Amino acid sequence: MKFLLVGNPNVGKSVMFSRLSGVQVIASNYPGTTVEFIQGTFIYKGASNELVDLPGTYSLDPTSPAEAVATKMLGQGDVLINVIDSTNLERSLNLTLQLIKTSKPMIIVLNLWDEAAHTGITINAKKLEEILGVPVMTTCAITGEGVINLVQRLEEASPGKYTFDDKNRWQDVGKIVSEVQVIKHKHHTILELLGDASLSPLTGLLLAIAVTIGSFTLIRFIGEGLSNHVIEPLFHSYWSPVLFKLYEKIGPGFLSEILIGNIQPSSINYMTAFGLLTTGLFVPIALVAPYVLAFYLVLGLLEDTGYLPRLAVLADTFMHKLGLHGLTVIPMMLGLGCNVSGLMATRMLESKRERFISATLMCVAVPCMSQLAMITGLVGRFGMSGLGVVVITLGIVGFLLGFILNRVMPGESPEIFVEIPPYRIPYLRVIAKKLWMRMKKFLLEAEPLVLLGVFIINILTYFKVIDSISAVFRPVVTNWLGLPQATSLALVIGFLRKDIAVGMLVPMGLTQHQLVVASVILAMYFPCIATFVVLWKELGLSGLIKATAIMVVLSTIVGGIINIII
Amino acid sequence: MSFIPLTDLKARESGKVIEITGGPDLESRLNSMGIIKGKIITKITRQFLFGPIVVGIDKTRLALGHGFAKKILVERVK
Numbered sequence: 001m002k003f004l005l006v007g008n009p010n011v012g013k014s015v016m017f018s019r020l021s022g023v024q025v026i027a028s029n030y031p032g033t034t035v036e037f038i039q040g041t042f043i044y045k046g047a048s049n050e051l052v053d054l055p056g057t058y059s060l061d062p063t064s065p066a067e068a069v070a071t072k073m074l075g076q077g078d079v080l081i082n083v084i085d086s087t088n089l090e091r092s093l094n095l096t097l098q099l100i101k102t103s104k105p106m107i108i109v110l111n112l113w114d115e116a117a118h119t120g121i122t123i124n125a126k127k128l129e130e131i132l133g134v135p136v137m138t139t140c141a142i143t144g145e146g147v148i149n150l151v152q153r154l155e156e157a158s159p160g161k162y163t164f165d166d167k168n169r170w171q172d173v174g175k176i177v178s179e180v181q182v183i184k185h186k187h188h189t190i191l192e193l194l195g196d197a198s199l200s201p202l203t204g205l206l207l208a209i210a211v212t213i214g215s216f217t218l219i220r221f222i223g224e225g226l227s228n229h230v231i232e233p234l235f236h237s238y239w240s241p242v243l244f245k246l247y248e249k250i251g252p253g254f255l256s257e258i259l260i261g262n263i264q265p266s267s268i269n270y271m272t273a274f275g276l277l278t279t280g281l282f283v284p285i286a287l288v289a290p291y292v293l294a295f296y297l298v299l300g301l302l303e304d305t306g307y308l309p310r311l312a313v314l315a316d317t318f319m320h321k322l323g324l325h326g327l328t329v330i331p332m333m334l335g336l337g338c339n340v341s342g343l344m345a346t347r348m349l350e351s352k353r354e355r356f357i358s359a360t361l362m363c364v365a366v367p368c369m370s371q372l373a374m375i376t377g378l379v380g381r382f383g384m385s386g387l388g389v390v391v392i393t394l395g396i397v398g399f400l401l402g403f404i405l406n407r408v409m410p411g412e413s414p415e416i417f418v419e420i421p422p423y424r425i426p427y428l429r430v431i432a433k434k435l436w437m438r439m440k441k442f443l444l445e446a447e448p449l450v451l452l453g454v455f456i457i458n459i460l461t462y463f464k465v466i467d468s469i470s471a472v473f474r475p476v477v478t479n480w481l482g483l484p485q486a487t488s489l490a491l492v493i494g495f496l497r498k499d500i501a502v503g504m505l506v507p508m509g510l511t512q513h514q515l516v517v518a519s520v521i522l523a524m525y526f527p528c529i530a531t532f533v534v535l536w537k538e539l540g541l542s543g544l545i546k547a548t549a550i551m552v553v554l555s556t557i558v559g560g561i562i563n564i565i566i
Numbered sequence: 567m568s569f570i571p572l573t574d575l576k577a578r579e580s581g582k583v584i585e586i587t588g589g590p591d592l593e594s595r596l597n598s599m600g601i602i603k604g605k606i607i608t609k610i611t612r613q614f615l616f617g618p619i620v621v622g623i624d625k626t627r628l629a630l631g632h633g634f635a636k637k638i639l640v641e642r643v644k
Contacts, residue, residue, distance in 0.1 A: 058598035061598065088626055090600060091598075091599065094598065094600065195627070199610065199611045199627075313617075313629045316629075317617040326629070415618075415630070415632070416629055417631065419626060419627065419629075422625075
């Protein structure tokens, strides 16, 4: 049997999905976290059943691709598990009544039951069950309360007996709500007051600035601290001796070149060695992972408190200048972690035009944390000014590109339309779990590609093919961008992964000026392979060609300009 | 009684929805969020430079583009 989790956005469907199936999925406190259906299985009555987590939808009239997925999948389910936000009964029931019209067996779950109680809302579940003719359960998915009872009553799922005229749906909803719900008026909680304060123009803007600066300071502090004071020393004290032993065994030659690279008999410079077991492990684990970890920790907090949609509201006016609306800050933030997840999240946007602009801007102006960590380490050695030039250049280019695309592309930017969830105190366990999932994914995806990159570099160097490759790029790279010829190899490897490409610049001994130019180019000239594939999937072939053409042309122009003016 | 667009309400003022002039698409989106004729909604905040409006519908907070908000006509409720 196929069970579908259906409901409004941000009611806890994904948390429920994880509870029932044991499959861990990312859940956050904003509408639209799930943009694609996710499948899992769960054991019920001794048999394995399919469980599908659908993107949230407010009605069966879809307004975004994510919502369209939900309505399309609905027909394929055998049993609907309708998850309801108990603090928002009225709006949730509007969808419930539409679901009853599909005549599928269903069960209703009043989730966020504890939060409803805190805010003074009591719902008579039994009465609701009688009125609708559908079993009604109460749960708190995040702590797991009530989930077992839900499973026990699944077999009672029924199509319901409630009949109504679709034109008067809200009247019916109102009538039902007045019969089953009692609201005790409570004073505004601190979270509610803070929730509205962070939306008002003045206090909101100040808070946004503070949050942004605070976040980046924290990311840098944690990232740098972990990298310099924890992981790097571990490499030197525990991994280096192993490598020295290995070197003694295999001696110099082809194998040791590839595995270990260039090392001194007594010390290893992990950045310049460029072997699989030296630089190939050091870059992702010691240099990049600490920043990625720090970033996802901060992102997790921003996601689970419910701050991101508020940032979306504040950024809306600005984003309109780029042909986007405020909600695009969410994909952009995710893109800062990894462009792949950022691009997937653009599905929460309504129009094709908006998705093209946001995807292109992300690839051009939003470097992923892996790359940013390497640039920070490399350019940051000379102080903040070089790093500032890189970030500001990307910002200006992104703004101008969005501004132009908005002017030349037909159509206009849609208006924002998004529910603002209440602030919630994040559960540490949930944050930790999400962080762990993201880190695991990062390491599993990054490490093989970095190793492949290092391997290719070694092979090319060993067989001296490098010169002929870089000769092709020479006119642009050397004459126009003012970079040494060898940097063209970094452009080739950058297609695999950008972090190792930036790492390749280290042994080349570039000046600060050249590092800035190279970092900007590497950030925007072309997407890495993982991003490339997703970009293709999201935009189609013609969109992909247009977007990548913009990147190649723009990076060449911008790189040349900053080479001349700074 | 005079009807005004939602944008003309001051922050913290409430209004009763009289008419939605944006066409069936907007009407159905607002409908799914509970903004229908006769419903009393509260303007929570607005942003500078014709930025989005945040409205409260019971416990729900909804951010709406300025263009959308202009198309919702309300009657001020004291």
